[in-house]
Structures are given as structure tokens and as C-alpha cells.
Amino acid sequence: MKEQSRRVFLAILALCKILGFVDCQTAENNCEDYSPPLLEEHVDVLSELCKMCSCKVEVEKLASQKRECDLNITHLMELNENAKKELNLQKEICDFKIKSGLKRKLQMDEKNLLTLSTGRYFVSPPSQSVNWFEAARICKTYGMELVSIETKEENDEIRKMIDSQLYWISGSDMGSEGEFYWTGTGRKIETFTNYREGQPDNYMGKEHCLYLKMRNFNMMWNDSDCEGAKMRFICEMQME
Template sequence: MNTLFVCLLASVLVVYGCEDNLQESKQQDTNCVNYCSNIIYPVLNVTKTLQNQVNDFNHQNKCLSQFENTNKLMEEKFASQDKKIEQKLRDLNTTSEQIMHQIKLQGKQVEQQLEHLQKAEEVKKQIPGPPYQQIGSKYYYIEESEEVNWFGAVNKCLIIGGNLVSFENQDEFNAIKGKLQAGKDYWIDLNDLAEKKKFISVATGKKPTYSNFKSPEPNNNGGDEHCVELYSELGHLMNDTPCSMKQLFICKFRN
């Protein structure tokens, strides 16, 4: 009996002891949960956030690295293109210089051709056609039939692009004299219509560089001799005579 009682008492004590332990364990679990909720979980959340940030940072670094690689490739590509462009520009400059040089050469050739053409044109202007003929180095027209007064002779020569002849030297006079008809008189351009005894060339308005009056000519015989002829009776030397006389004339081409 006593033994049974002792066993029951022991069993009750064990049960109460277990309940106390169970309650203590539950309290510890509650304290652990509260600790985790208040301390560990926030730390874990911060850690997770930091880990996410690290992951983002690594991702950004990876993107940045890719960007840098891409940028480097682009820079190398642009540098290569720049070199190609620079080379093309140098080639273009060289080509442009060559073209400009050719243009200058062609321009000089054109200028030379124009100069030749101008000279040829000038020479052409100095070589008249009929009725002029070359005597010596110049061109003359010697009228063979129509006789006019001195003023008419001046006009006739102007119409065909010349002036009444004015001799520059003895050689020119001798060359013309050999073409003249015997017994015929010819008008030349000397006159003293502006001022008596001061004979000038109607073509130049100046005193002649050459004259061959035979004394006593010019003498203004009768007070009306103001124009000059090549007088056949004096061997076609110069003589003053009235301007109204009608006779042949000699034109010199005006260039």
C-alpha cells in the first residue's frame, strides 16, 4: 500500500515537473521568436537588402564593363574611320592640287593662245586687202585715174581706212616715187591751212619728219598755195599748190 502510494506520488511529481518544464520551454520558444522578430529578422532583411544592392552593383559593374568594352570598340572603330577619312582627305587634297596645277597650266596655254590670236589679229589688221599694195614694209594705195582736189583726196583715203601719205624718211619716199606715173601729180597730206608757212601732217597734226621741197618751194605763189603735191615737173619732189587743183593722190594704210 505504501509502495503504491509512493509510486503515485512520484508519478504526480513527474507530471507536474514536466508541465513546468513544458511551460518553461514554451516561454523560451516565445522569447526566441520575439528575439528573432525583433533582432535577427531585421538584420537578415538588411543583409538581404545589402546582398541585393551588391548584386545590383555587380550587375551595374558588369554593364559598365560591357559599356566600356563597347565604347573602346567604338573608339577604335572611329579612330580607324578617322584615319581612313584623313587619308581620303589627303588624297583629295593631292588630287585637288594636281587639278589646280593642270588648270593653271591649261590657263597659261589658253592665255598664250589668246596672245597668239591677238597678235595674229593685230597682224591681220596691219595687212589690208585691196586696193592697198605692199611697198617696202607698209601698205599704200596709189590712185591711177581719178583726179580730185586735196579735200576730196583726204576724204577718199579716209573712206578706205587710210590717210594721205606722209613720208617718214628718204627710203620710203624713194620706194613710192618708183611707182608713180610720169607727168602726173599726186596729193600728199602736208598743208599750211592752219598757219601760213607752217606745214603740218593732216594725219598727225604735227610737223613732218621728212620733206624734200626744192628751192624756192614752198613759195605760196599767188598767195593761195596751201596744200602739198608731188610735182612731176620737179621729179615728183614736194611743191605747194592751190588745194582746189584736181589730181591723183596717194593713201597710206592707217593701222
Template sequence: MVSALCVLVFLGIVSQFLAIEITPTISDGVPETFNMTRKPFEKIGNGYYYLERNVNLNWFAAFESCRKMDAQLVAFQTLEEWNSVILHLESNKIEGIFWTSGTDLANNEEHVWFTTGQKVTLDSIWNEGEPNNDGGNEHCDVVLSAKDSIGLNDLECELKRLYICEAPQPITASFVIW
């Protein structure tokens, strides 16, 4: 973001000396016409996600793995985001148990997205009877993706599972010069 600001300042100074008009536009995401990829992330709905399908890690190691990719464990902020990822899992027949950033480690029975600090407010995404803190040790949240059930569930953080990372939303800056 700082480099984009430097470019804007530079173009502003140049435009005064050359008597040209520069119109900047900054927007979220990458236009489809750019045909860009963000490997290893794949575009799902309006976001970019990495679905680890081979290596099982505990919740802490999964969090660390996402951070090494400049990403975060997924935090479902909207029902639209949830539905996009679930549709992707279902349509590609992807089954498994995937860590999210959901947890109640700070305050028992108060699930938040660790990556944002926001409460998990989408009650409809929990599997029936969840979260239940079964055995008093379930403090980290997963997406359970199976043929007969897809939803959020709490599990023991030390269990090794697959995980979903969410990349930051890219920003596109463009300039029209007259």
C-alpha cells in the first residue's frame, strides 16, 4: 500500500509539470481480465484459499503454516463466504476435516475467529449440537466435510487435521493518463 501511495504522489508531481491529468482508481480484488494466478491459492467466490489436502497438522502448526504463506487460517465472516467454500468442497468432492481459525481458547464457550478477534456469529454453519466441548478439551474449530454432513465442529487443538488458509484480498491500482 505504501508503494502505491508513492506512485500516486510521484504521478501527481509529474502531472503538474507536464500539464496532464491522471485519474487513479483503486479497487479490491483482481479483475478477471488480468488472468492472474495466486499459486498455491485458488480463487473461490470472492476470496483466495489454500486447501491443504495431504498434510495433517495440529491447530497451532496449521496456523503457523498459513502464516508462512502470508495467509491466515480461514475465518468465515459472511454466509456468502461460507457458502462459496462449501460449494467448492462439495462440487469437487473434497472430504476431510479442515482447521479454521475458530477457537474458544481465550474464553471457554465463546468462539471467535482467532485471525480477526471477531465472534463466530454464523450460528447456522455449526453441525447440530456443536460446539459442545466434548470431554472439556475441544477448543479449536474445524470444517467437517463429508458426504452426509458439512458444518463447523469443535475439536481438540492437538489433533492433526487438514486446514484451509485464506490469503489477504489483493488490491488493484490503475491509472488513466490524459
């Protein structure tokens, strides 16, 4: 009896594999159609085999779906990595263009670019007289800021390189009336000052930006109308 059951079991298993059942009910029906000589005691065996076939099919389906999902994720990751590389490349191109443009600008005005012990400075030519806002903008295009004179040493160094004209510097009290600060560094003007006597006076309530002027061989600071007055300017690039 054991040998007969084993043979029936193997026959049913082979038949289920050949038929490739989709679900248990279909499997049972198909197995019953193909096995009329089966004894009644083998029905339970047939049912279990059919369930095993159905489960295997479902597992294979899920495994196939997982493989497809993994492929999609890999593809998306590759696209994302390529996008990052493209962005980095574009950034490098932009940085190169900016540095090249800055280098050309500085080379173009090399005769006015001075290196002192306190930093590097650009002195605008006599023909370049603008208001304070425009001066600040031009300095930034050079990768610099309007000069912030924070020590006596720097004040004395700059005095050596200018003539008797007027020059914008970064001092301002915009947003903090009466309390001047260096817009180039953000620091308050308090540790060192070199104002002309009686200055700054905010004449007619319009003077909020500082400039330099040589007076009796001494360079003094004064305030003026940021937008209405036009003069030369000095840009500063800190030493690295």
C-alpha cells in the first residue's frame, strides 16, 4: 500500500508540474480530469499538491515583480547619479567663467590694482565717478568690497596711494541712523576713526555714506549723499 501511495504521489506531482496550475481550484479540477483511477484515500494528497503548485506560482510572480522593481530602482538611481554629474559639470563651467571674467577684469585694470601690507586694493580711474551704490556694485563684480578702513595702519597705507580727489569707502549708517558701520565687513566703526572735525553731520538729513578726502596732506573721512554724490572709489580684497 505504501508503494502504491508513493507512486500515485509522484504521478500527481508530475502531472501538476506539467499542467502549470494557476490556482488551487483549477488544479484540483485538472488533476481530477487527468486521474480517474485515483483511489479515494489519495484525494487529500491531491489537494495538498495542488495548493503547493498554486503557492509556487504566486511566489514566482512576486519574485518576478520584485526583480522588475529592483531594475526600475537601479535605473532611477543611475538617472539621479547622471543628473548630479551634469549639475556638477555645469557648476564647474560657471565657476570657471566667473573666475576667468574676474581675472580679465583685474588684468584690464592692473595699473590700478595695488598690493599693500594690509591687503589688495583697486582704485577706480579718474573717469569712473559714480554714486555709492554703483561703486559698491562695481567692487562686487571684481570679487571685492568697498574698502573698510579698520586700523590706522590701513588708513596710512591708503593715504599713500590716492590724490586730492574724493573716494567712496564702505562706511554707512543706513538702517542705523547715527551709528556707522563698515558694509564690507559688517563691523561697527568704533575702534578706529578718522573723521574730519564736526563730521559726520548728516547735512540736510541726506548724508549716510562715507568718503575720503585729502585735506592739508591728511586724509579725512566725511559723510555724503549716497545716491546724489558721484566720486571715485576704492575696492578691497583681503589677503588670503
